[in-house]
Amino acid sequence: MDRKTSLFLPEPNRLPAIKPSVYKYLHRPTFMQIRQHADELQSYRISIPRSKQILAEYRQFIDFIAVEGVTLEDVIRFQIKDSRLLITENDFPKDLNTQSNKIGAEHHTLWVSDPKVTTAEVDAHIHKWLSAQDLRIDEIVVIRNPVFVQTIPSIEHYHVFIPKQR
Numbered sequence: 001m002d003r004k005t006s007l008f009l010p011e012p013n014r015l016p017a018i019k020p021s022v023y024k025y026l027h028r029p030t031f032m033q034i035r036q037h038a039d040e041l042q043s044y045r046i047s048i049p050r051s052k053q054i055l056a057e058y059r060q061f062i063d064f065i066a067v068e069g070v071t072l073e074d075v076i077r078f079q080i081k082d083s084r085l086l087i088t089e090n091d092f093p094k095d096l097n098t099q100s101n102k103i104g105a106e107h108h109t110l111w112v113s114d115p116k117v118t119t120a121e122v123d124a125h126i127h128k129w130l131s132a133q134d135l136r137i138d139e140i141v142v143i144r145n146p147v148f149v150q151t152i153p154s155i156e157h158y159h160v161f162i163p164k165q166r
Helices: 031-037 038-042 052-065 072-080 119-133
Strands: 085-089 103-112 139-146 154-166
Touching: 031 038, 031 085, 031 103, 031 139, 031 154, 038 139, 052 072, 072 103, 085 119, 103 119, 119 154
Parallel strands: none
Antiparallel strands: 085 103, 103 154, 139 154
């Protein structure tokens, strides 16, 4: 797949092995800002935080399921079921700009439950999903979540940002 149609910035095999220092946060970015900083987001030199409200909801959810002896991994594996690849709306999205006068972004997650899934299969799955959403590859940003920042490191996943006109 050529660079113009590749989903990965930078290529997954060039991800840093250890967590670099985050030197910058994008607060409430628009879709265009996400696209502009895709390389830095991919390598985790920039991070998009969750809002205080979403972060509190996330922590409350983690505490709630822990009482029942359930982990976040259990919840995701239940959602995935028998799917090798599944794109879902992110339940605890990053804090993205959705002002009415700008193009905001929606935050989805691509879950990869089978470690044997190839990059080509991930690309094909996203292209198929895009077609169903009536979107083109150049209209989205896909970022592989580096292992060192994953809340569920046993399940590979990607952040998928799509533009949302409000």
